[in-house]
Amino acid sequence: MKRKGFTLVELLAVIVILAVIALIATPMIMDVIEKSKKSSLQDSAYGLVDAANMYYTEHIQEGIQEPIVFDFANGVQISEEKLEYKGKIQEGKLILNTNGKTVVCISDGKYYAYKDIEESEVRGGSGSCKYNGETGNFEIISDVDTLNERIKTLQEELNTLKKQGDAKAEEIKEGKTAVVQGELITGTAGGSAPFQITSFGGSSDGSGWNYRELSVITNGYTKLVVDSITTSGSSFGNPYIRGYKTVDDANSNQYTTLWSATSGTNVEIDISDYYQICFGTPAQGSSNSRLNFSGIMFYP
Secondary structure (H helix, E strand, O other), rough: OOOOOOOOOHHHHHHHHHHHHHHHHHHHHHHHHHHHHHHHHHHHHHHHHHHHHHHHHHHOOOOOOOEEEEEOOEEEOOOOOOOOOOOOOOOEEEEEOOOEEEEEEEEEEEEEEEOOOOOOOEEEEEEEEEEEEEOOEEEEEEHHHHHHHHHHHHHHHHHHHHHOOOOOOHHHHOOOOOOOEEEEEEEEOOEEEEEEEEEEEEEEOOOOOOOEEEEOOOOOOEEEEEEEEEOOOOOOOEEEEEEEOOOHHHHEEEEEEEEEOEEEEEEEEEEOOOOEEEEEEEOOOOOOEEEEEEEEEEEO
């Protein structure tokens, strides 16, 4: 007696159908789960408001002289005054005012639930709550707001770095995080031992330099020695080493030329009176022009 089974084609057809069903059903299931999380958080907020109303009723005879703040962090109620409520609240705050009205905002890290003092409905969405102690109000930070705020913060940090140029000289030497500010590289020297910037240089195609100036804050170093300074090409103007005695001098570009020539070897300069030292060239340079400072040593 022959036993009839499924052919390979039939099995493959069933697998394909199941895969299609899973592909369609998975987003729907995930959407249901996410909606359930939002709804559950809103229910927790409603429960918290009910608990606050009960607290107010129980204490109305003795009177509430000032707003009471109920704080929640890491799933625990951390405020001195406690509410009896059901469920788990990850992060947030409820404020019970002297007239019995409440404002609440809680979050599970992904979603928030919020009720204003004059509202009875709890609103929810993606994001988190931030309490402003100065105004006494809550700020709702959506995912987009969080991203935009982070971009703004990073842009401010970048602008600050461009203005201050506070990369360490050791990092410039190792090629790590020196700040490039257009044609300017800036850094900070400092310490009790000598340090070396192996080399610094640039090249020009006739229209502009890839790097034209290196600026280092001396921070206590007193002597500078440069093994060699070389150029090739034309239209440079003489390479220079400049010194700025103060921060104001550096900001206003009031410098003293400590060295300037077409080339040099074993250049030694006393920098004890200078806040910042700059190496560079004043001119653009013609096509295939090159500039190089080798063996830059700072000594205490």
